[in-house]
Amino acid sequence: MLEVKSLRKVYSGGGREVEALRDLTFTVDNGDLVCLVGPSGCGKTTLLRCISGLLTPTSGDVRVGGKPVTGPPPGMAVVFQEYGRSLFPWMSVRDNVELPLKQKGVDRGRRRELVEGALDAVGLDGTATAYPWQLSGGMQQRVAIARAVAYEPETLLMDEPFAAVDAQTRADLEDLVRALWQRLKVTVLFVTHDIDEAVYLGRRVVMLSSSPTVVQDELVVDLPAERDQLHTRADPRFIELRTRVYEQIQLAKKAAQR
Numbered sequence: 001m002l003e004v005k006s007l008r009k010v011y012s013g014g015g016r017e018v019e020a021l022r023d024l025t026f027t028v029d030n031g032d033l034v035c036l037v038g039p040s041g042c043g044k045t046t047l048l049r050c051i052s053g054l055l056t057p058t059s060g061d062v063r064v065g066g067k068p069v070t071g072p073p074p075g076m077a078v079v080f081q082e083y084g085r086s087l088f089p090w091m092s093v094r095d096n097v098e099l100p101l102k103q104k105g106v107d108r109g110r111r112r113e114l115v116e117g118a119l120d121a122v123g124l125d126g127t128a129t130a131y132p133w134q135l136s137g138g139m140q141q142r143v144a145i146a147r148a149v150a151y152e153p154e155t156l157l158m159d160e161p162f163a164a165v166d167a168q169t170r171a172d173l174e175d176l177v178r179a180l181w182q183r184l185k186v187t188v189l190f191v192t193h194d195i196d197e198a199v200y201l202g203r204r205v206v207m208l209s210s211s212p213t214v215v216q217d218e219l220v221v222d223l224p225a226e227r228d229q230l231h232t233r234a235d236p237r238f239i240e241l242r243t244r245v246y247e248q249i250q251l252a253k254k255a256a257q258r
Protein backbone atom coordinates (compact mmCIF):
# COMPACT_ATOMS: atom_id res chain seq x y z
CA MET A 1 0.00 0.00 0.00
CA LEU A 2 1.08 3.56 -0.67
CA GLU A 3 0.35 5.91 2.23
CA VAL A 4 0.69 9.67 2.20
CA LYS A 5 0.16 11.15 5.63
CA SER A 6 -0.04 14.82 6.65
CA LEU A 7 2.42 15.67 3.90
CA ARG A 8 3.63 19.26 3.81
CA LYS A 9 6.23 20.82 1.56
CA VAL A 10 7.49 24.35 1.84
CA TYR A 11 10.10 25.51 -0.66
CA SER A 12 12.44 28.11 0.71
CA GLY A 13 15.24 29.99 -0.91
CA GLY A 14 16.19 33.49 -1.93
CA GLY A 15 14.46 34.91 1.15
CA ARG A 16 11.11 33.55 -0.06
CA GLU A 17 8.92 30.69 1.12
CA VAL A 18 6.33 28.85 -1.00
CA GLU A 19 4.00 26.44 0.78
CA ALA A 20 3.31 24.05 -2.10
CA LEU A 21 1.61 21.26 -0.13
CA ARG A 22 -0.18 22.07 3.12
CA ASP A 23 -1.61 18.82 4.44
CA LEU A 24 -2.14 15.82 2.20
CA THR A 25 -3.42 12.50 3.41
CA PHE A 26 -4.58 9.64 1.19
CA THR A 27 -3.79 6.00 0.52
CA VAL A 28 -3.57 3.84 -2.58
CA ASP A 29 -4.33 0.17 -1.99
CA ASN A 30 -2.22 -2.51 -3.63
CA GLY A 31 -3.41 -3.10 -7.16
CA ASP A 32 -5.56 0.03 -7.27
CA LEU A 33 -5.53 2.69 -10.00
CA VAL A 34 -5.94 6.14 -8.47
CA CYS A 35 -6.00 9.35 -10.47
CA LEU A 36 -4.94 12.59 -8.83
CA VAL A 37 -6.44 15.65 -10.38
CA GLY A 38 -6.07 19.29 -9.42
CA PRO A 39 -5.71 22.77 -10.88
CA SER A 40 -2.49 23.85 -12.52
CA GLY A 41 0.24 24.66 -10.02
CA CYS A 42 -1.46 22.80 -7.15
CA GLY A 43 1.65 20.82 -6.37
CA LYS A 44 1.07 17.55 -8.25
CA THR A 45 4.68 17.34 -9.36
CA THR A 46 5.90 18.25 -5.88
CA LEU A 47 3.78 15.44 -4.45
CA LEU A 48 5.07 12.86 -6.94
CA ARG A 49 8.64 13.90 -6.26
CA CYS A 50 8.05 13.38 -2.52
CA ILE A 51 6.46 9.97 -3.18
CA SER A 52 9.32 8.87 -5.42
CA GLY A 53 11.89 9.92 -2.86
CA LEU A 54 13.40 12.66 -5.04
CA LEU A 55 12.35 15.43 -2.66
CA THR A 56 12.29 15.52 1.13
CA PRO A 57 8.99 16.71 2.61
CA THR A 58 9.00 19.50 5.20
CA SER A 59 6.84 17.32 7.44
CA GLY A 60 4.57 14.31 7.29
CA ASP A 61 5.54 11.09 5.59
CA VAL A 62 5.17 8.73 2.68
CA ARG A 63 5.22 4.98 3.16
CA VAL A 64 5.36 2.25 0.57
CA GLY A 65 4.56 -1.24 1.85
CA GLY A 66 4.77 0.16 5.40
CA LYS A 67 8.33 1.47 4.91
CA PRO A 68 9.06 5.20 5.07
CA VAL A 69 10.33 6.62 1.78
CA THR A 70 13.73 8.23 2.21
CA GLY A 71 15.04 7.77 -1.34
CA PRO A 72 13.76 6.20 -4.59
CA PRO A 73 11.83 3.13 -3.36
CA PRO A 74 12.75 -0.22 -4.92
CA GLY A 75 9.84 -1.53 -6.96
CA MET A 76 8.68 1.90 -8.07
CA ALA A 77 8.82 3.20 -11.64
CA VAL A 78 7.92 6.66 -12.88
CA VAL A 79 6.68 7.79 -16.30
CA PHE A 80 7.14 11.52 -16.85
CA GLN A 81 5.30 13.94 -19.08
CA GLU A 82 8.28 14.77 -21.22
CA TYR A 83 9.24 11.56 -22.97
CA GLY A 84 11.62 13.58 -25.13
CA ARG A 85 13.73 14.31 -22.10
CA SER A 86 13.37 10.96 -20.36
CA LEU A 87 14.70 8.81 -23.23
CA PHE A 88 18.36 8.86 -24.23
CA PRO A 89 18.53 9.83 -27.93
CA TRP A 90 21.85 8.07 -28.53
CA MET A 91 20.48 4.73 -27.31
CA SER A 92 18.25 2.41 -29.28
CA VAL A 93 14.75 1.67 -28.02
CA ARG A 94 16.01 -1.68 -26.69
CA ASP A 95 18.90 -0.07 -24.79
CA ASN A 96 16.61 2.59 -23.30
CA VAL A 97 14.20 -0.04 -22.00
CA GLU A 98 17.02 -2.28 -20.81
CA LEU A 99 19.00 0.34 -18.90
CA PRO A 100 17.14 0.21 -15.55
CA LEU A 101 17.26 -3.59 -15.68
CA LYS A 102 21.05 -3.48 -15.97
CA GLN A 103 21.15 -1.13 -13.00
CA LYS A 104 18.90 -3.55 -11.11
CA GLY A 105 21.38 -6.37 -11.81
CA VAL A 106 19.03 -8.53 -13.91
CA ASP A 107 20.96 -11.13 -15.93
CA ARG A 108 21.28 -10.82 -19.69
CA GLY A 109 18.86 -13.56 -20.76
CA ARG A 110 16.10 -12.33 -18.47
CA ARG A 111 16.73 -8.73 -19.59
CA ARG A 112 16.13 -9.72 -23.18
CA GLU A 113 12.90 -11.49 -22.23
CA LEU A 114 11.63 -8.54 -20.19
CA VAL A 115 12.49 -5.97 -22.89
CA GLU A 116 10.78 -7.99 -25.62
CA GLY A 117 7.75 -8.67 -23.42
CA ALA A 118 7.40 -5.00 -22.52
CA LEU A 119 7.77 -3.74 -26.12
CA ASP A 120 5.21 -6.28 -27.21
CA ALA A 121 2.83 -5.25 -24.40
CA VAL A 122 2.87 -1.62 -25.52
CA GLY A 123 2.48 -2.52 -29.21
CA LEU A 124 6.05 -1.66 -30.21
CA ASP A 125 7.50 -5.01 -31.22
CA GLY A 126 9.77 -4.57 -34.19
CA THR A 127 11.12 -1.19 -33.09
CA ALA A 128 13.85 -2.41 -30.73
CA THR A 129 16.72 -1.24 -32.92
CA ALA A 130 15.22 2.16 -33.78
CA TYR A 131 16.30 5.33 -32.00
CA PRO A 132 13.76 7.44 -30.08
CA TRP A 133 14.11 10.35 -32.51
CA GLN A 134 12.99 8.09 -35.35
CA LEU A 135 9.63 7.54 -33.62
CA SER A 136 6.51 9.69 -33.24
CA GLY A 137 5.74 11.36 -29.90
CA GLY A 138 3.13 8.74 -29.03
CA MET A 139 5.56 5.92 -29.83
CA GLN A 140 8.26 7.54 -27.70
CA GLN A 141 5.84 7.69 -24.79
CA ARG A 142 5.12 3.99 -25.36
CA VAL A 143 8.86 3.35 -25.06
CA ALA A 144 8.86 5.20 -21.73
CA ILE A 145 5.91 3.07 -20.59
CA ALA A 146 7.66 -0.10 -21.80
CA ARG A 147 10.74 0.86 -19.80
CA ALA A 148 8.60 1.22 -16.67
CA VAL A 149 6.75 -2.05 -17.34
CA ALA A 150 9.93 -4.05 -18.05
CA TYR A 151 11.18 -3.08 -14.62
CA GLU A 152 8.27 -5.11 -13.17
CA PRO A 153 7.32 -2.39 -10.72
CA GLU A 154 4.93 -2.91 -7.86
CA THR A 155 4.02 0.77 -8.01
CA LEU A 156 3.84 2.90 -11.13
CA LEU A 157 3.70 6.70 -10.86
CA MET A 158 2.63 8.59 -13.94
CA ASP A 159 3.07 12.35 -14.04
CA GLU A 160 0.76 13.80 -16.72
CA PRO A 161 2.24 11.32 -19.15
CA PHE A 162 -0.02 12.15 -22.10
CA ALA A 163 -0.06 15.93 -21.87
CA ALA A 164 2.21 16.31 -24.90
CA VAL A 165 0.53 13.93 -27.37
CA ASP A 166 -2.39 14.46 -29.74
CA ALA A 167 -5.95 13.53 -28.73
CA GLN A 168 -6.19 10.27 -30.70
CA THR A 169 -2.83 9.00 -29.44
CA ARG A 170 -3.82 10.03 -25.96
CA ALA A 171 -6.98 7.93 -26.12
CA ASP A 172 -4.95 4.91 -27.30
CA LEU A 173 -2.42 5.39 -24.51
CA GLU A 174 -5.18 5.68 -21.89
CA ASP A 175 -6.54 2.33 -23.02
CA LEU A 176 -3.03 0.92 -22.95
CA VAL A 177 -2.56 1.99 -19.33
CA ARG A 178 -5.85 0.40 -18.27
CA ALA A 179 -5.02 -2.81 -20.11
CA LEU A 180 -1.53 -2.99 -18.54
CA TRP A 181 -2.93 -2.23 -15.11
CA GLN A 182 -5.49 -5.03 -15.40
CA ARG A 183 -2.92 -7.46 -16.76
CA LEU A 184 0.03 -6.69 -14.48
CA LYS A 185 -1.93 -6.03 -11.25
CA VAL A 186 0.38 -3.11 -10.55
CA THR A 187 -0.54 -0.23 -8.21
CA VAL A 188 -0.91 2.93 -10.31
CA LEU A 189 -0.96 6.56 -9.21
CA PHE A 190 -1.76 8.65 -12.27
CA VAL A 191 -1.52 12.44 -12.10
CA THR A 192 -3.45 14.53 -14.60
CA HIS A 193 -5.09 17.92 -14.86
CA ASP A 194 -7.63 16.44 -17.30
CA ILE A 195 -10.89 15.66 -15.47
CA ASP A 196 -12.30 13.36 -18.15
CA GLU A 197 -9.05 11.42 -18.28
CA ALA A 198 -9.09 10.98 -14.49
CA VAL A 199 -12.65 9.60 -14.49
CA TYR A 200 -12.09 7.43 -17.57
CA LEU A 201 -8.94 5.83 -16.21
CA GLY A 202 -9.33 5.71 -12.47
CA ARG A 203 -10.92 3.31 -10.09
CA ARG A 204 -10.70 6.21 -7.67
CA VAL A 205 -10.16 9.92 -8.20
CA VAL A 206 -8.51 12.11 -5.56
CA MET A 207 -9.13 15.81 -6.09
CA LEU A 208 -6.61 18.33 -4.87
CA SER A 209 -7.23 21.95 -3.92
CA SER A 210 -5.16 24.84 -5.22
CA SER A 211 -1.80 25.42 -3.59
CA PRO A 212 -1.24 25.31 -0.56
CA THR A 213 -2.74 21.95 -1.28
CA VAL A 214 -5.06 19.68 0.66
CA VAL A 215 -7.28 16.81 -0.51
CA GLN A 216 -10.49 18.53 -1.59
CA ASP A 217 -12.58 15.40 -2.16
CA GLU A 218 -12.33 11.88 -3.49
CA LEU A 219 -14.66 9.49 -5.22
CA VAL A 220 -14.87 5.89 -6.32
CA VAL A 221 -15.46 5.55 -10.06
CA ASP A 222 -18.25 3.01 -10.08
CA LEU A 223 -18.18 2.50 -13.84
CA PRO A 224 -17.79 -1.01 -15.29
CA ALA A 225 -14.18 -2.25 -15.34
CA GLU A 226 -14.35 -2.80 -19.10
CA ARG A 227 -14.18 0.73 -20.50
CA ASP A 228 -14.03 2.03 -24.01
CA GLN A 229 -13.60 5.52 -25.31
CA LEU A 230 -16.94 5.64 -27.09
CA HIS A 231 -19.41 4.09 -24.70
CA THR A 232 -17.85 4.87 -21.32
CA ARG A 233 -17.56 8.58 -22.08
CA ALA A 234 -21.20 8.68 -23.19
CA ASP A 235 -22.43 6.78 -20.10
CA PRO A 236 -24.71 9.04 -17.96
CA ARG A 237 -22.80 7.91 -14.86
CA PHE A 238 -19.52 9.05 -16.45
CA ILE A 239 -21.08 12.46 -17.03
CA GLU A 240 -22.32 12.64 -13.42
CA LEU A 241 -18.89 11.75 -12.08
CA ARG A 242 -17.01 14.19 -14.30
CA THR A 243 -19.45 16.93 -13.31
CA ARG A 244 -18.78 16.26 -9.64
CA VAL A 245 -15.02 16.40 -10.17
CA TYR A 246 -15.37 19.54 -12.28
CA GLU A 247 -17.44 21.25 -9.54
CA GLN A 248 -14.86 20.42 -6.90
CA ILE A 249 -12.01 21.76 -9.02
CA GLN A 250 -13.97 24.98 -9.63
CA LEU A 251 -14.57 25.32 -5.89
CA ALA A 252 -10.87 24.80 -5.29
CA LYS A 253 -10.01 27.54 -7.79
CA LYS A 254 -12.54 29.98 -6.30
CA ALA A 255 -11.26 29.33 -2.79
CA ALA A 256 -7.75 30.13 -4.02
CA GLN A 257 -8.85 33.44 -5.57
CA ARG A 258 -10.46 34.68 -2.34
Ligand SMILES: Nc1ncnc2c1ncn2[C@@H]1O[C@H](COP(=O)(O)OP(=O)(O)OP(=O)(O)O)[C@@H](O)[C@H]1O
Binds near residue numbers: 012020039042
Ligand atom coordinates in the same frame (compact mmCIF):
# COMPACT_ATOMS: atom_id res chain seq x y z
N1 LIG B 1 11.93 24.36 -6.64
C1 LIG B 1 10.93 25.19 -6.30
N2 LIG B 1 11.19 26.31 -5.59
C2 LIG B 1 10.20 27.15 -5.22
N3 LIG B 1 8.90 26.95 -5.50
C3 LIG B 1 8.58 25.85 -6.21
C4 LIG B 1 9.57 24.90 -6.66
N4 LIG B 1 8.95 23.92 -7.34
C5 LIG B 1 7.65 24.22 -7.34
N5 LIG B 1 7.41 25.37 -6.66
C6 LIG B 1 6.10 26.02 -6.40
O1 LIG B 1 5.26 25.05 -5.77
C7 LIG B 1 3.93 25.13 -6.27
C8 LIG B 1 3.53 23.76 -6.84
O2 LIG B 1 4.33 23.46 -7.99
P1 LIG B 1 4.24 22.06 -8.78
O3 LIG B 1 5.16 22.14 -9.95
O4 LIG B 1 4.43 20.95 -7.84
O5 LIG B 1 2.71 22.11 -9.26
P2 LIG B 1 1.96 21.27 -10.42
O6 LIG B 1 0.59 21.02 -9.89
O7 LIG B 1 2.76 20.10 -10.83
O8 LIG B 1 1.92 22.34 -11.57
P3 LIG B 1 1.46 22.16 -13.12
O9 LIG B 1 0.09 21.56 -13.09
O10 LIG B 1 1.44 23.58 -13.62
O11 LIG B 1 2.50 21.29 -13.76
C9 LIG B 1 3.94 26.26 -7.30
O12 LIG B 1 3.49 27.44 -6.63
C10 LIG B 1 5.39 26.38 -7.69
O13 LIG B 1 5.71 27.69 -8.08
